[in-house]
Amino acid sequence: xxxxxxALKITRRDEDxxxxxxxxxxxxxxxxxxxxxGCMIIRPEGFAIWEKMQQTLDxxxxxxxxxxxxxxxxxxxxxxxxxxxxxxxxxxxxxxxTHHRLQLTESGEITxxxxxxxxxxxxxxxxxxxxxxxxxxxWIQSYRDLPILLNQWANICRWELRTRPFLRTTEFLWQExxxxxxxxxxxxxEARQMLEIYKTFVEQYLxxxxxxxxxxxxxxxxxxxxxxxxxxxxxxxxxxxxxxSHNLGTTFSKAFDVKYLSAEGTxxxxxxxxxxxxxxxxGTLIMVHSDDRGFVCPPRIAPLQxxxxxxxxxxxxxxxxxxxxxxxxxxxxxxxxxxxKVDTRDNLSPGFKFNDWExxxxxxxxxxxxxxLANGTAVLVRRDTGEKINVAQTDLESQIKTLLxxxxxxxxxxxxxxxxxxxxxxxxxxxxxxxxxxxxxFYVAYFDGNSDDEEKIKEETKATGRCIPxxxxxxxxxxxxxxxxxxxxxxxxxxx
Amino acid sequence: xxxxxxALKITRRDEDxxxxxxxxxxxxxxxxxxxxxGCMIIRPEGFAIWEKMQQTLDxxxxxxxxxxxxxxxxxxxxxxxxxxxxxxxxxxxxxxxTHHRLQLTESGEITxxxxxxxxxxxxxxxxxxxxxxxxxxxWIQSYRDLPILLNQWANICRWELRTRPFLRTTEFLWQExxxxxxxxxxxxxEARQMLEIYKTFVEQYLxxxxxxxxxxxxxxxxxxxxxxxxxxxxxxxxxxxxxxSHNLGTTFSKAFDVKYLSAEGTxxxxxxxxxxxxxxxxGTLIMVHSDDRGFVCPPRIAPLQxxxxxxxxxxxxxxxxxxxxxxxxxxxxxxxxxxxKVDTRDNLSPGFKFNDWExxxxxxxxxxxxxxLANGTAVLVRRDTGEKINVAQTDLESQIKTLLxxxxxxxxxxxxxxxxxxxxxxxxxxxxxxxxxxxxxFYVAYFDGNSDDEEKIKEETKATGRCIPxxxxxxxxxxxxxxxxxxxxxxxxxxx
Ligand SMILES: [Zn+2]
Ligand SMILES: [Zn+2]
Numbered sequence: 001x002x003x004x005x006x007a008l009k010i011t012r013r014d015e016d017x018x019x020x021x022x023x024x025x026x027x028x029x030x031x032x033x034x035x036x037x038g039c040m041i042i043r044p045e046g047f048a049i050w051e052k053m054q055q056t057l058d059x060x061x062x063x064x065x066x067x068x069x070x071x072x073x074x075x076x077x078x079x080x081x082x083x084x085x086x087x088x089x090x091x092x093x094x095x096x097x098t099h100h101r102l103q104l105t106e107s108g109e110i111t112x113x114x115x116x117x118x119x120x121x122x123x124x125x126x127x128x129x130x131x132x133x134x135x136x137x138x139w140i141q142s143y144r145d146l147p148i149l150l151n152q153w154a155n156i157c158r159w160e161l162r163t164r165p166f167l168r169t170t171e172f173l174w175q176e177x178x179x180x181x182x183x184x185x186x187x188x189x190e191a192r193q194m195l196e197i198y199k200t201f202v203e204q205y206l207x208x209x210x211x212x213x214x215x216x217x218x219x220x221x222x223x224x225x226x227x228x229x230x231x232x233x234x235x236x237x238x239x240x241x242x243x244x245s246h247n248l249g250t251t252f253s254k255a256f257d258v259k260y261l262s263a264e265g266t267x268x269x270x271x272x273x274x275x276x277x278x279x280x281x282x283g284t285l286i287m288v289h290s291d292d293r294g295f296v297c298p299p300r301i302a303p304l305q306x307x308x309x310x311x312x313x314x315x316x317x318x319x320x321x322x323x324x325x326x327x328x329x330x331x332x333x334x335x336x337x338x339x340x341k342v343d344t345r346d347n348l349s350p351g352f353k354f355n356d357w358e359x360x361x362x363x364x365x366x367x368x369x370x371x372x373l374a375n376g377t378a379v380l381v382r383r384d385t386g387e388k389i390n391v392a393q394t395d396l397e398s399q400i401k402t403l404l405x406x407x408x409x410x411x412x413x414x415x416x417x418x419x420x421x422x423x424x425x426x427x428x429x430x431x432x433x434x435x436x437x438x439x440x441x442f443y444v445a446y447f448d449g450n451s452d453d454e455e456k457i458k459e460e461t462k463a464t465g466r467c468i469p470x471x472x473x474x475x476x477x478x479x480x481x482x483x484x485x486x487x488x489x490x491x492x493x494x495x496x
Numbered sequence: 497x498x499x500x501x502x503a504l505k506i507t508r509r510d511e512d513x514x515x516x517x518x519x520x521x522x523x524x525x526x527x528x529x530x531x532x533x534g535c536m537i538i539r540p541e542g543f544a545i546w547e548k549m550q551q552t553l554d555x556x557x558x559x560x561x562x563x564x565x566x567x568x569x570x571x572x573x574x575x576x577x578x579x580x581x582x583x584x585x586x587x588x589x590x591x592x593x594t595h596h597r598l599q600l601t602e603s604g605e606i607t608x609x610x611x612x613x614x615x616x617x618x619x620x621x622x623x624x625x626x627x628x629x630x631x632x633x634x635w636i637q638s639y640r641d642l643p644i645l646l647n648q649w650a651n652i653c654r655w656e657l658r659t660r661p662f663l664r665t666t667e668f669l670w671q672e673x674x675x676x677x678x679x680x681x682x683x684x685x686e687a688r689q690m691l692e693i694y695k696t697f698v699e700q701y702l703x704x705x706x707x708x709x710x711x712x713x714x715x716x717x718x719x720x721x722x723x724x725x726x727x728x729x730x731x732x733x734x735x736x737x738x739x740x741s742h743n744l745g746t747t748f749s750k751a752f753d754v755k756y757l758s759a760e761g762t763x764x765x766x767x768x769x770x771x772x773x774x775x776x777x778x779g780t781l782i783m784v785h786s787d788d789r790g791f792v793c794p795p796r797i798a799p800l801q802x803x804x805x806x807x808x809x810x811x812x813x814x815x816x817x818x819x820x821x822x823x824x825x826x827x828x829x830x831x832x833x834x835x836x837k838v839d840t841r842d843n844l845s846p847g848f849k850f851n852d853w854e855x856x857x858x859x860x861x862x863x864x865x866x867x868x869l870a871n872g873t874a875v876l877v878r879r880d881t882g883e884k885i886n887v888a889q890t891d892l893e894s895q896i897k898t899l900l901x902x903x904x905x906x907x908x909x910x911x912x913x914x915x916x917x918x919x920x921x922x923x924x925x926x927x928x929x930x931x932x933x934x935x936x937x938f939y940v941a942y943f944d945g946n947s948d949d950e951e952k953i954k955e956e957t958k959a960t961g962r963c964i965p966x967x968x969x970x971x972x973x974x975x976x977x978x979x980x981x982x983x984x985x986x987x988x989x990x991x992x
Pocket of ligand 2: 722
């Protein structure tokens with residue numbers, strides 16, 4: 001068993017936080033490197049989490065009147081010229097399709113056919129604003145066609161130099177909402193509503209507390225009126241953006257010449273929003289909750305919530321124990337109380353299985369052996385605390401339900417306390433510069449500087465303005481950078 | 497209203513079948529041309545159908561033990577060299593990524609940056625066998641790692657010269673299952689099981705009767721041991737392949753050098769299957785059921801099953817009628833009996849709305865006006881037959897449920913009768929050549945010819961061997977092409 005046990009070992013966080021992260025992704029079989037630059041394979045265990053995220057969010061989008069559609073993965077280069085600000089923002093590093101045929105050479109090699117060059121190169125979508133607003137030009141004629149409340153689940157490609165599974169990959173999966181409204185107020189309300197949906201989802205399902213707020217000038221989406229964001233803190237006390245929502249004003253309707261006839265008979269530009277979350281959220285989940293024993297997955301987003309590990313020595317014991325597990329499996333399936341599986345692998349010891357399922361982040365473990373059955377009891381083990389709880393067989397289902405809820409809440413509280421402990425208020429820039437070197441964390445300061453000021457702060461401290469948090473605005477004070485009086489507070493932090 | 501009524505007009509089938517198909521796709525807002533060669537935009541109405549297909553099939557896949565995963569959209573050209581037979585099959589016409597950056601020229605144009613050429617070109621996936629089997633090389637070590645039962649929902653790109661929305665597009669959406677098994681028997685059973693799942697889904701949800709069978713040598717997937725298919729007949733009596741399932745034997749495990757240690761301690765090649773269905777299924781749905789008034793969608797796959805159209809003149813009537821519709825909406829929502837919406841657009845006449853919803857294929861229409869309310873009745877109108885049914889208000893929910901089931905079954909029966917009427921048995925090749933010119937349809941013949949014979953038949957008649965149907969094998973007869981005695985019957989038809 002020595003090599004097998006090694007396969008379950010992961011680097012400790014205090015040893016090497018980056019390595020720890022990669023070990024969890026790898027050993028919990030969430031994703032693996034594909035061998036193709038910057039592209040990962042999302043393995044079944046990781047993809048099942050994405051599916052649950054998708055299902056839940058999709059339901060929330062539909063409940064607020066949104067429908068899904070699908071736009072082409074290929075965007076002609078010329079589309080980007082229409083929105084120059086857009087391009088300088090992020091569309092430069094991307095995958096460009098220039099040819100449409102391979103050929104088999106005489107030596108049996110497969111190469112690009114030079115005769116099959118495209119007249120206009122196509123970009124593999126880095127985001128779909130341009131192609132969607134090209135379509136909206138035909139869809140929007142009158143105020144009766146508004147609002148358009150549309151979402152797309154898709155794969156996205158941005159050529160990245162330095163990649164890390166889930167957190168930054170050349171190809172990733174995401175959802176992009178693109179809406180069109182008759183008024184600026186409606187667009188603003190939509191952008192705020194979608195941020196609120198993200199916050200609710202992330203806090204209630206992923207058990208990740210977030211700071212919701214508006215992006216500063218320097219950090220907002222190119223061309224946006226406002227960018228809203230939810231930001232959380234990893235265990236190495238850096239910031240990570242979990243979701244964003246943009247009020248895009250008339251930037252895109254003007255760029256793509258989309259107008260509508262108002263009820264009053266005038267031609268008007270519609271107002272846009274866009275909003276998205278990505279597979280990055282799985283990386284955030286790992287970074288916020290996991291520990292030195294592996295992945296920790298909150299019950300409400302865990303594809304498998306409870307794992308059963310039978311304990312036996314003799315064949316007769318095995319038969320008896322497995323029979324009871326089968327009974328429970330049928331019971332839990334019938335009541336749909338939670339998802340449950342039994343680890344029946346007979347070439348592995350219970351101890352190995354314990355470690356294996358802890359590494360994989362299953363919230364709760366149910367252990368039962370002949371002695372437990374004789375006593376009419378069973379043992380439940382919490383993944384978050386390691387606590388072992390003796391439970392009467394008759395109470396199993398209700399106890400498991402209660403514990404799963406408790407784990408969900410505990411994970412949220414633990415992360416929230418950690419965030420609060422590492423949230424610091426600073427008054428002067430000197431104080432900030434000194435403190436952020438000494439201890440990582442989120443720093444709140446009065447700030448009314450401009451984009452250039454933010455760039456300088458970034459150069460000098462590697463920290464960026466994460467957001468103007470809705471919940472931390474109070475009173476007025478002296479901007480820690482310009483010295484001017486302001487009522488705006490900003491969270492600064494080093495970020496992923 | 498004249499222009500508006502025109503917007504609902506579509507070409508008749510007997511006038512121009514191809515135009516009729518395109519009109520339905522366009523006017524029912526299922527999809528539209530994106531302006532990017534061969535790529536369509538799947539509009540919300542069309543995408544909602546795909547979502548229902550996905551959900552239903554995904555549930556069936558999971559019930560049979562499959563899980564989803566996600567592999568990169570980019571496949572290095574060199575991967576294709578490993579499976580040469582694969583390439584000559586279909587991978588030549590594809591989108592090739594050669595560069596990874598755009599640049600803004602001094603004249604403000606956006607062009608491909610010539611300095612950012614990739615060392616190895618990447619193909620946008622035309623199918624994922626090669627990349628998935630590259631990964632399986634790491635995943636499969638021992639017999640304990642088998643079977644691997646995996647599926648992927650993804651976008652796919654094959655460069656097509658002549659495209660038609662849903663039926664043949666450069667980019668399309670699909671699902672591709674890729675499994676690995678310890679024995680040839682298991683792989684064969686899996687391939688057959690998945691075909692059976694497709695058949696069940698297509699017949700029970702899409703109300704499309706199919707012929708299930710094995711592909712002939714000439715038509716099977718390159719490198720497959722067996723390819724299984726379900727084929728149906730369009731209203732212009734051509735064949736369309738709805739889904740396929742392949743027993744791939746050890747072709748891919750050998751090409752990618754994947755071996756496993758058996759329980760007996762020997763190194764063995766695992767056996768593969770792959771199986772898929774695509775957005776083409778939406779095109780098939782249109783081709784099989786729709787009529788000269790527009791799209792016809794079977795109730796079980798229709799995103800919206802019942803549309804309510806209020807009928808009123810005066811404001812007081814409007815209020816009364818809408819109040820009753822609101823009541824019903826709440827009732828049907830609470831009982832989750834079926835999906836229901838009310839068309840409250842007040843700038844359109846009931847007559848226009850009738851046509852509009854018929855064009856969009858909504859299975860059942862509920863009309864109510866003040867007179868109906870006074871009588872305690874309502875009118876239901878079937879999309880498939882146009883039949884109007886007077887129903888008591890108290891019976892509405894149960895009557896609607898019954899009618900939806902009846903429409904589902906009627907659509908299947910109608911299509912089945914049509915297929916049977918256009919299924920012909922021929923004994924000689926001369927007879928076949930003459931008949932297929934005179935009347936389109938499916939032709940069943942004894943056939944034991946080889947791939948060359950099939951090619952010649954295709955050249956001479958434009959018909960291909962669609963399948964060796966499981967249900968039509970009986971006795972023996974003389975092959976209609978070679979004259980040899982055989983027990984194999986094949987369906988020949990002209991196909992989409
Ligand atoms: Zn504002
Ligand atoms: Zn066989």
